[in-house]
Amino acid sequence: MIEWSELRVNASRLQRCLEELSVFGRPVGGTFADGITRVAFSEADLASRRYVIELMRAARLDTWIDAAGNIIGHRKGRDTASKPIVFGSHIDSVPCGGNFDGQLGCMASIELIRILNEHDIWTHHPLEVAVWSNEEDGMTGSRAVLGELSRKALDHTVNGVRVADGLRRIGGDPDRLNEACRARGSIESYLELHIEQGSVLESARVSIGVVDGIVSIDAYEVDIHGFQNHAGTTSMRERRNALLAAAKIIQAVETEVTRFPGPQVGTVGHLDVFPNARNVVPGWVKHSVELRELSEDTLHRMGEAIRLRVQEIATETRTEIAFSQIEHNAPALAAPDIQQHIEAAASGLGLQTMRLTSGAGHDAQMLSKLGPMGMIFVPSVDGISHSPKELSTWNDCSNGANVLLHTVLRLDRAR
Numbered sequence: 191m192i193e194w195s196e197l198r199v200n201a202s203r204l205q206r207c208l209e210e211l212s213v214f215g216r217p218v219g220g221t222f223a224d225g226i227t228r229v230a231f232s233e234a235d236l237a238s239r240r241y242v243i244e245l246m247r248a249a250r251l252d253t254w255i256d257a258a259g260n261i262i263g264h265r266k267g268r269d270t271a272s273k274p275i276v277f278g279s280h281i282d283s284v285p286c287g288g289n290f291d292g293q294l295g296c297m298a299s300i301e302l303i304r305i306l307n308e309h310d311i312w313t314h315h316p317l318e319v320a321v322w323s324n325e326e327d328g329m330t331g332s333r334a335v336l337g338e339l340s341r342k343a344l345d346h347t348v349n350g351v352r353v354a355d356g357l358r359r360i361g362g363d364p365d366r367l368n369e370a371c372r373a374r375g376s377i378e379s380y381l382e383l384h385i386e387q388g389s390v391l392e393s394a395r396v397s398i399g400v401v402d403g404i405v406s407i408d409a410y411e412v413d414i415h416g417f418q419n420h421a422g423t424t425s426m427r428e429r430r431n432a433l434l435a436a437a438k439i440i441q442a443v444e445t446e447v448t449r450f451p452g453p454q455v456g457t458v459g460h461l462d463v464f465p466n467a468r469n470v471v472p473g474w475v476k477h478s479v480e481l482r483e484l485s486e487d488t489l490h491r492m493g494e495a496i497r498l499r500v501q502e503i504a505t506e507t508r509t510e511i512a513f514s515q516i517e518h519n520a521p522a523l524a525a526p527d528i529q530q531h532i533e534a535a536a537s538g539l540g541l542q543t544m545r546l547t548s549g550a551g552h553d554a555q556m557l558s559k560l561g562p563m564g565m566i567f568v569p570s571v572d573g574i575s576h577s578p579k580e581l582s583t584w585n586d587c588s589n590g591a592n593v594l595l596h597t598v599l600r601l602d603r604a605r
């Protein structure tokens with residue numbers, strides 16, 4: 191029998207699964223290089239979920255969809271009384287996204303199970319692969335597991351679909367979310383392998399990132415009511431242009447976020463403009479504001495500064511503006527001992543590591559409230575993500591998967 195330290199994932203099978211998965215949501219006539227649009231609850235999301243469920247069942251995982259639409263695959267442990275070691279990620283994407291964000295973590299998690307099966311290795315702890323629902327627009331699945339999915343979040347629309355309806359569409363049940371809830375302390379640990387989505391590892395020429403923490407994220411919805419009117423006959427003085435107000439808010443976000451030095455970021459990435467026609471003064475605009483920073487205090491202060499500017503802009507433009515916070519994601523710290531296990535696993539595989547903070551949000555942020563959490567990052571070529579150009583080398587992907595495998599085995603022995 192093979193020594194566990196000799197175990198390696200099957201790199202070509204991992205690559206094949208990522209390539210097969212990338213078919214779901216690919217632009218018509220496109221190739222792998224064209225990336226995917228697989229927003230949560232879409233046909234592409236449904237098809238990719240069916241593919242993943244097949245893979246999980248073929249890996250002999252006891253697989254089900256919980257009420258929050260998460261796909262969970264359970265492998266029993268030798269010690270039936272012990273808590274599960276959970277690992278996974280997500281397979282939904284942003285519009286025009288890439289083939290690696292979330293998907294690497296899911297495919298590597300399933301590959302890990304296959305390797306254990308092939309070597310007939312049974313861990314003390316049960317193992318669970320989790321594919322969380324709608325990570326990209328609200329972390330619906332992982333948030334629901336904590337019991338923190340609000341009514342407002344269920345009413346939020348993702349690409350035109352209400353989250354509550356979307357959950358039904360993917361096999362969940364928004365009326366029975368309590369069944370998906372897990373108690374604090376009910377998991378042994380949570381691990382997530384993910385692409386870095388930035389350029390820190392690549393610049394440092396280090397193949398494995400050990401996440402020390404994940405930033406806090408606040409999301410706001412801005413609803414601007416002006417007055418829709420004719421673009422030729424309404425004088426500039428008479429206008430109550432909702433899009434002009436939005437433009438000023440976009441500038442205010444930039445100004446407030448860059449007012450003092452630091453890594454904080456702010457983005458207006460989504461706008462709905464009504465009626466969105468060349469010859470009509472826009473009457474109504476709805477747009478997002480998203481702020482990220484490790485310190486919740488700084489984040490809150492930036493939000494309040496922008497709120498004040500929004501009030502002034504409403505007066506300046508004679509519009510009515512509602513500025514409402516729709517999401518708060520607390521920062522999350524990785525457990526120190528899990529960071530050390532990841533480092534030991536990487537070192538055993540001859541891979542160099544460095545610690546870094548994640549500016550991207552992850553389901554791990556939610557899961558860190560259920561038990562100790564750790565994240566493994568692999569380099570992103572040119573630091574690009576949330577783009578079809580998102581890329582990580584196959585070698586880095588399999589390195590990350592091997593570190594995940596060895597970290598799980600170390601945690602299983604240590605705890």
Ligand code: HGY
Pocket residue numbers: 291325326549550551552
């Ligand atoms: O938005 C994020 O940071 C993540 O990729 N969902």
Ligand code: MN
Pocket residue numbers: 284291326576
């Ligand atoms: Mn993402």
Ligand code: MN
Pocket residue numbers: 280291292325384551552
């Ligand atoms: Mn992701």
